[in-house]
Amino acid sequence: MLSLNYISQILPSLLAGTTMTLKIFCWTLIGALPLGMIFGLGLVSKIKLVKYILNFFVWLMRGTPLLLQLIFVFYGLPIVGIVFQRYDAALFAFILNYSAYFAEIFRGGLQSVDRGQYEAAKVLRLSYWQTIRKILIPQVAKIVLPSIGNEVINLVKDSSLVYVIGIGDLLRAGNVASARDVTLIPLLLVGVIYLLLTAVCTYVLRQVEKHYAYWR
Amino acid sequence: MLKINNLTKKFNDRTIIDNLSFEVEDSEILTIVGPSGAGKTTLLRCISGLEPVDKGEFYLNNKKFSPYEDTGSESVIGVVFQDYQLFPNLTVLDNVTLAPQMVLKQSGAIAKQKALERLSRLQLNGKENLYPYQLSGGQKQRVAIARALAMQPKILCYDEPTSALDPELRGEVSNIIKGLKQDGMTQIVVTHDMDFANEVADKQLHVVPVK
Numbered sequence: 001m002l003s004l005n006y007i008s009q010i011l012p013s014l015l016a017g018t019t020m021t022l023k024i025f026c027w028t029l030i031g032a033l034p035l036g037m038i039f040g041l042g043l044v045s046k047i048k049l050v051k052y053i054l055n056f057f058v059w060l061m062r063g064t065p066l067l068l069q070l071i072f073v074f075y076g077l078p079i080v081g082i083v084f085q086r087y088d089a090a091l092f093a094f095i096l097n098y099s100a101y102f103a104e105i106f107r108g109g110l111q112s113v114d115r116g117q118y119e120a121a122k123v124l125r126l127s128y129w130q131t132i133r134k135i136l137i138p139q140v141a142k143i144v145l146p147s148i149g150n151e152v153i154n155l156v157k158d159s160s161l162v163y164v165i166g167i168g169d170l171l172r173a174g175n176v177a178s179a180r181d182v183t184l185i186p187l188l189l190v191g192v193i194y195l196l197l198t199a200v201c202t203y204v205l206r207q208v209e210k211h212y213a214y215w216r
Numbered sequence: 217m218l219k220i221n222n223l224t225k226k227f228n229d230r231t232i233i234d235n236l237s238f239e240v241e242d243s244e245i246l247t248i249v250g251p252s253g254a255g256k257t258t259l260l261r262c263i264s265g266l267e268p269v270d271k272g273e274f275y276l277n278n279k280k281f282s283p284y285e286d287t288g289s290e291s292v293i294g295v296v297f298q299d300y301q302l303f304p305n306l307t308v309l310d311n312v313t314l315a316p317q318m319v320l321k322q323s324g325a326i327a328k329q330k331a332l333e334r335l336s337r338l339q340l341n342g343k344e345n346l347y348p349y350q351l352s353g354g355q356k357q358r359v360a361i362a363r364a365l366a367m368q369p370k371i372l373c374y375d376e377p378t379s380a381l382d383p384e385l386r387g388e389v390s391n392i393i394k395g396l397k398q399d400g401m402t403q404i405v406v407t408h409d410m411d412f413a414n415e416v417a418d419k420q421l422h423v424v425p426v427k
Contacts (some may be wrong), residue, residue, distance in 0.1 A: 119266050120301035124315035124367055125291055134314060138305040215305050216349040 010177045010186050017173030018193055024090055024159045024169065025197075029152065031095035036102020041132070043107040054103065061100030067161050069093045074165040090162045098155060105147045109140035142212040149205040156197050170194070217241050218371055218402065223272030225255070225262055232258045234426045236272075240371070240404060240419070243397055247413040248406045250423035256406045257298075259423065260373050263404065264293045276370060291319075294369030298376040300360040302348040308335065309344040312363045320367070327366070334362045338392065354385045361392065371402045378409045390416045 042054045061069070074089040084092060113136060121131040160171035174190035218240045225233040232255040240246045248256050261267040263274075265283030274281050276292060283293060302311050312335065313327040322330075335344055338358040348356055357377065364372055374393075378386050386409075393403060393416050407413050413420060 114301070116297060116299060116301040117303065120295075120297060120303070122266065123264055123291075123293065123295045124363070125287070125319045126315055127319075130318050134318070135303050135305070142305070215347040 006181075006183075006185065007189065010181075010189070013173045013177060014170065014186065014189055014193065017168055017170035018197075020162075020168055021156070021159045021170040021197070024094060024162060024167075025155055027091050028094040028098055028155060028159075031091070032098035032102055033148075035095065035099035037106050037137075039099055039103035040106025040110060043103055044110045058100045058103055061097050062104070066093065066097050066158060067164055069097055070161060070165055086165050086167050089165060090167055094155075094159070098151065101151050102148065105144050105151070106140060108147075109144040110136065112143055113139050138212075142215075145205070145209050145212065149202075149209075152201055152205065153198050156201060157194060217275075217277055219275040219278075220263070221273045221275070223259075223262065224270045225258055225267065225272075226270050231426045233262070233423075236423070238421050240402055242402055243400045244418045245393060245397055245403045245405065245416050246419050246421060247417040248404065248421045248423060249408065249410060249413045251425065252408065254423040254425045256408070256423055257375055260295075260375050260404070260406045263371075264295045264373055266295075291367035291369045292371065294364030294367055294372045296357065296360045296364055296372065296374045296377060298379060300348075300356045302356055302359055302363070304348050307345050307347055308340065308351070308359050311348070311359055312366050315363070316366045331362065331366060334365060335359075338362055353380050353382075354388060357381070357389070358392070361396075365396075365401075371404060372396065373404045373406070375406050376408070377405060378407060378412050386412055 039054055039057070042050045043058075045051060070090060070093045073084060073093040074086065077084065077089075117135055117139070118131065121135050126134070160169055162169050163172045163175070170190055170193060174186040177186035178184060220239070221237050223233055223236045224231065236259070238246070248259060250256055258267065262269050262272075263283060265286070268284045274283060281292060286292070303314070306314060309328065309331055312331040313322075313324070316322040316327040316330070317324060332344060335341065335358075338361060340355060340358055340362070343351065343355060343359075348359070351359065357380075361372075377389050377393075381389065390412060393405065396403060397418075405413070405416060
């Protein structure tokens, strides 16, 4: 039975878990988006060495499960003397992992801008960074938004993987309550909260896409 | 005066331009004509610094320069591309004022005032706040001309200016080119359209494919 009384009892712990989920979500985006953009520029760079290293990085990050990466960062790196707190380990793994996906998305976006745009910028004597800032980024942003949006939605749910290194996020809070009270109601609520979070993300992403709709 | 001596351009082992020399006087219109594959566009790309050359010297008023290597803020060659290559994310006005502001360090107000004057001379009054996708082909081309002129180039180059336009608009382009000649602009026009070339040319350069 869905009793309001029970819900109000477990809600505080679920909301605390939601806060952790949101923190991981936000910091991962803040870290991985710019990093992914820089890596994406590197993937299309003329410097072969940069390209090779980044391709290897992307292969490594996309080629292994994020769960495994979390375990390696938290339990594995201390063996070679690099110790992270749980939360920092989670952010480190998430930012690297997502930056690899973003890098590939940005690479695709950068490559789909007409070469003539660079040439037009060049004969107008714009510098590399001026071209990137004024011409490339606005055009690439518009191209990559839908794909980035997909990853953003994924991230909301992927953040639940942090349970493996003992971080109390939303899913874990639900699991704990569910096991203790022998009921699925907490997990049902967890599902509803995830849906609300992704609904907000979807709405925000639509608004951002609309912002870029003023030109074609 | 632009003078080019012994220009040679190869792609790998294929010679596209072989030891070509020519001159363009100030405020002269030079048309470069020839069949497809003769290297017209490649020649234009070499002059505008988009391609390095294998051999050859460039002189502007007897001063040597290198279009490919000189990347300072002083613009020698302006280009109107075949497909215009306006920046789709910027308004007409911003397309024209971006480089003068960022490269020539003109103030926003000055750049805007000059751009509006130029746009209105090219019959683009009232279009300054539109985006390129809202313009017709002919209008886009005129914006591209305004954008190139805003960098105060010594020479303005056109790549196939009539190829994407309706036949009726050809006359309009030739009027613009002749009008700019009156203002003292030196212009180089690459085209395969012989009627158009004959109409605007002061001097013609025929190029043929290298055997």
